[in-house]
Amino acid sequence: MSQEKGRKGVVDTIWDFFASIRLAIFVFTAIGITSIAGTLIEQNAEPEKNLKLLSRLFGPTYAPDIYRFVDAVGLNSMYNSWWFVTLLFLFVANLVVCTIERLPSIVKIVKEPIKPLSETQIDALPIKESIIVSKGIDRVAESVLQIMQKAGLKPLQSREQNMVQFYAETGRYSRLGVYVTHLSILLLFIGVVVGLFKGFNGHLNLLEGTTSSVAYLPNGKEIPLGFEIRCDDFDVSFYEGTDTPKSYKSLLTVYENGKEVLKKEIEVNTPLRYKGITFYQSSYGFAPSPQSLFHFKVRSKTNKEEEFKIPFDETFTIPESNVKIKIVDFTPALGVDESGKLFTYAESMNNPAVLLEFYEGNKVKNRQWVLKRYPNTWVFAEGTIEFVDLWGSQYTGLQVRKDPGVWIVYLACLIMSIGLYMSFFMSHRQIWLVLTDKGKTTEVKIGAWSNKYRNSLELKIQKMIEPLR
Numbered sequence: 001m002s003q004e005k006g007r008k009g010v011v012d013t014i015w016d017f018f019a020s021i022r023l024a025i026f027v028f029t030a031i032g033i034t035s036i037a038g039t040l041i042e043q044n045a046e047p048e049k050n051l052k053l054l055s056r057l058f059g060p061t062y063a064p065d066i067y068r069f070v071d072a073v074g075l076n077s078m079y080n081s082w083w084f085v086t087l088l089f090l091f092v093a094n095l096v097v098c099t100i101e102r103l104p105s106i107v108k109i110v111k112e113p114i115k116p117l118s119e120t121q122i123d124a125l126p127i128k129e130s131i132i133v134s135k136g137i138d139r140v141a142e143s144v145l146q147i148m149q150k151a152g153l154k155p156l157q158s159r160e161q162n163m164v165q166f167y168a169e170t171g172r173y174s175r176l177g178v179y180v181t182h183l184s185i186l187l188l189f190i191g192v193v194v195g196l197f198k199g200f201n202g203h204l205n206l207l208e209g210t211t212s213s214v215a216y217l218p219n220g221k222e223i224p225l226g227f228e229i230r231c232d233d234f235d236v237s238f239y240e241g242t243d244t245p246k247s248y249k250s251l252l253t254v255y256e257n258g259k260e261v262l263k264k265e266i267e268v269n270t271p272l273r274y275k276g277i278t279f280y281q282s283s284y285g286f287a288p289s290p291q292s293l294f295h296f297k298v299r300s301k302t303n304k305e306e307e308f309k310i311p312f313d314e315t316f317t318i319p320e321s322n323v324k325i326k327i328v329d330f331t332p333a334l335g336v337d338e339s340g341k342l343f344t345y346a347e348s349m350n351n352p353a354v355l356l357e358f359y360e361g362n363k364v365k366n367r368q369w370v371l372k373r374y375p376n377t378w379v380f381a382e383g384t385i386e387f388v389d390l391w392g393s394q395y396t397g398l399q400v401r402k403d404p405g406v407w408i409v410y411l412a413c414l415i416m417s418i419g420l421y422m423s424f425f426m427s428h429r430q431i432w433l434v435l436t437d438k439g440k441t442t443e444v445k446i447g448a449w450s451n452k453y454r455n456s457l458e459l460k461i462q463k464m465i466e467p468l469r
Helices: 002-018 021-040 047-058 063-073 075-080 082-111 119-123 137-150 172-198 406-425 454-468
Strands: 127-133 156-160 163-170 200-207 211-216 222-238 245-256 259-267 272-274 277-286 293-300 305-310 315-317 323-331 334-336 342-344 353-360 363-371 383-391 394-402 429-437 442-450
Touching: 002 082, 021 075, 021 082, 047 063, 063 075, 075 082, 082 172, 119 429, 119 442, 127 454, 137 163, 137 429, 137 442, 137 454, 172 406, 200 222, 200 277, 222 277, 222 394, 245 272, 245 277, 245 394, 259 272, 259 277, 305 315, 353 383, 363 383, 429 454, 442 454
Parallel strands: none
Antiparallel strands: 127 442, 156 163, 163 429, 200 211, 200 394, 211 222, 222 245, 245 259, 272 277, 277 394, 293 305, 293 383, 315 323, 323 353, 334 342, 353 363, 429 442
16 A cells, blocks of 8 residues: 555656746746757857857857867757757647646537526626616517627526526637647647648759759768759859849759759759758759850840850850851959959959950950949950859859758647637626616626636726616
8 A cells, every 4th residue: 555655656657747837938948948949059060160169158268168068968950959849849848738727617518508697696797787778578578688799799698587687708719718728839749749740841053054962960870861863954043233133033943763854943042852851952052063064145236146165275156257256264252452453362263254355367356354334344345245254163052951841830839819809808707797678677687707817807898788777
């Protein structure tokens, strides 16, 4: 017997621990503080980035030691860390136990039907009113029934000798709103856990004209996609007169079993989705190769147009002329210093320019830089040469995500909206109207209560009884 009591005591202790408000406060506080830290510290980033941040916050002397602590406890990858997942499990366990502890009594209240009350009970209600109507009880009863129905109530009726009682309630199930919200939080947790353990968040740098069947996790591990994705083209545009990117786009094609199944142009906030994997436009860079091709649109004086896609050091001809043009130099970002000397000021294609030599026969006639972003440099005596792109020299940086729990999260958000609406905008209200026959007059006594928004109910009752006055 004593062993059974001891075991029961242990179970009760564990149950009380998970049902504790103190546990809820501790877990809420811990999740809040660590989430703030996880927002400040860039997750899954290169150590240099967080070292710079910590140096600004705590100074360069203490930054390395603080970073070692951050790395040791996993604050730089906290959403995948064992302790953060443990906090979430504690939170959910506390939520479930508290719900089991309190829900049965609420369900009992919800299921309890409204019943007629005695005058003494009505007098004890927080909201009460009494008026005398100079009409017989039957006529007043008809008016009260119509008034309550017009107010959106479905009144029940009880009769006793010289007394008629109408009673109704609204929002009975609003008391369950908080538990609907609990359910949504539980679903949200399940969705997040499914995403953490069944999904991934990787990246992929894809050069124009290249294909990949894998993405990469922050630690460099390859993740097979189950299909191939190719970058057909990448383009970036800048605000006029600046090197600030205005937009950047990638034309992507998905291949499966050697066949094209999907083609889409993506940009920031317009991703490509295929088989549960989403590709977001996140960055770009410059990485020229021997396979890169210079793309020109050439027009003669008579507007005859031709397009050329040629490698470096090759030649092309302006239509309807004997002038040959050779590519002799290129820079991704052409700048001019104070002395007028040309130089390359960036490693990305901020202001790409190509140096062309014009030949008549074997003689060099002219040399000129043609800038992609400046149309006034395209004009020549023989026509125009538009520098369209150096194709195959830029890569698109893609964020690659798979989150099979996202639909559970969406469902949780919908259920949470319903639960919050029930909790904050609905109330459980009960109202009784007792009509007592006083001969040529009728006494109408009103009693009501509401679990919240009492003032609103009082105003509603005043509107209801106004026609009786």
